Amino acid sequence: MIHIAVLTKEVLEYLSPQKNENFIDCTIGEGGHSKLILEKTGPEGKILGIDADENQIKNCREILENYKERLVLANDSYANLQKIVEKENFEKISGILLDLGWSSNQLKESKRGFSFLKDEPLDMRYSLNQELTAEKIINGYPQKEIEKILQEYGEERYAKKIAENIAKERRAQNIKSALQLVKIIERSAPKNYQYAKIHCATRTFQALRIAVNKELENLEKVLPQAVSVLNGGGRIAVISFHSLEDRIVKNFLKEKENQKILKILTKKPAVGQSAEIKQNPRSRSAKLRAAIKL
Numbered sequence: 001m002i003h004i005a006v007l008t009k010e011v012l013e014y015l016s017p018q019k020n021e022n023f024i025d026c027t028i029g030e031g032g033h034s035k036l037i038l039e040k041t042g043p044e045g046k047i048l049g050i051d052a053d054e055n056q057i058k059n060c061r062e063i064l065e066n067y068k069e070r071l072v073l074a075n076d077s078y079a080n081l082q083k084i085v086e087k088e089n090f091e092k093i094s095g096i097l098l099d100l101g102w103s104s105n106q107l108k109e110s111k112r113g114f115s116f117l118k119d120e121p122l123d124m125r126y127s128l129n130q131e132l133t134a135e136k137i138i139n140g141y142p143q144k145e146i147e148k149i150l151q152e153y154g155e156e157r158y159a160k161k162i163a164e165n166i167a168k169e170r171r172a173q174n175i176k177s178a179l180q181l182v183k184i185i186e187r188s189a190p191k192n193y194q195y196a197k198i199h200c201a202t203r204t205f206q207a208l209r210i211a212v213n214k215e216l217e218n219l220e221k222v223l224p225q226a227v228s229v230l231n232g233g234g235r236i237a238v239i240s241f242h243s244l245e246d247r248i249v250k251n252f253l254k255e256k257e258n259q260k261i262l263k264i265l266t267k268k269p270a271v272g273q274s275a276e277i278k279q280n281p282r283s284r285s286a287k288l289r290a291a292i293k294l
């Protein structure tokens with residue numbers, strides 16, 4: 001399943017790639033956005049593409065085969081952006097893109113338990129090199145800690161009850177699969193919650209994924225590094241998918257604008273238009289914020 005890149009028109013508008021310019025795609029995934037940028041930056045413009053997931057790097061190498069002379073790929077976390085840039089000797093950076101979270105093919109095909117609709121092992125790592133998995137959190141963390149994760153990262157109303165039932169269940173048997181966890185969530189919430197607009201496991205799964213991959217910490221780490229490696233006049237664009245991420249991006253850009261380091265280009269975040277949302281439901285919650293380095 002090919003991931004459909006979101007807000008492509010807006011990414012091009014705000015990053016404004018020109019001939020021979022270099023860009024960094026911190027979340028290259030299947031290269032949807034990068035391909036569009038490469039089309040604008042020929043004949044010499046390069047992209048440094050980063051992804052924590054080795055499979056995504058493999059996929060992207062194949063998908064962007066035609067651009068291989070202008071593409072440098074790094075299987076690493078964007079939290080290490082500065083080091084990666086130094087290692088690859090990547091210079092004169094005109095723009096940086098972050099398209100946060102997971103891609104559709106990870107959800108549908110990675111067999112890592114990202115989806116609450118599939119009976120897969122509770123893994124949820126982007127990078128298989130890291131130790132922490134969702135299973136380790138669910139079976140090993142203190143009940144209170146699990147409750148806090150569900151509350152903070154999922155804004156889950158029934159966090160306390162779900163954490164309590166996880167603790168009860170794991171005393172009897174290890175919780176290993178996504179569907180096992182879904183059943184516990186269903187038992188923990190009132191019936192009407194089960195039939196609400198979003199699936200009752202959505203918030204728990206989001207919270208676990210954020211905790212496993214340290215998504216908010218990594219976002220906080222990458223933003224200052226991105227600004228520091230950008231050329232003067234270079235642009236940064238970040239696409240986020242929930243309010244916790246968006247708040248971090250918004251506050252960071254504001255702080256740097258107050259320090260006269262960045263100028264914000266999106267007074268309000270750019271969001272998906274109805275035609276795009278129809279074709280690609282993932283764009284429904286996407287918000288893009290962008291700024292230019294002074």
Ligand SMILES: C[S@@+](CC[C@H](N)C(=O)[O-])C[C@H]1O[C@@H](n2cnc3c(N)ncnc32)[C@H](O)[C@@H]1O
Nearest residue numbers: 005027029030031032033051052053077078099
């Ligand atoms: C929404 S997808 C990007 C899709 C891409 N823009 C495209 O058009 O195909 C997000 C990607 O970021 C990667 N990712 C998540 N956290 C990461 C991190 N800390 N460092 C590097 N990549 C990360 C995921 O593995 C995933 O491939």
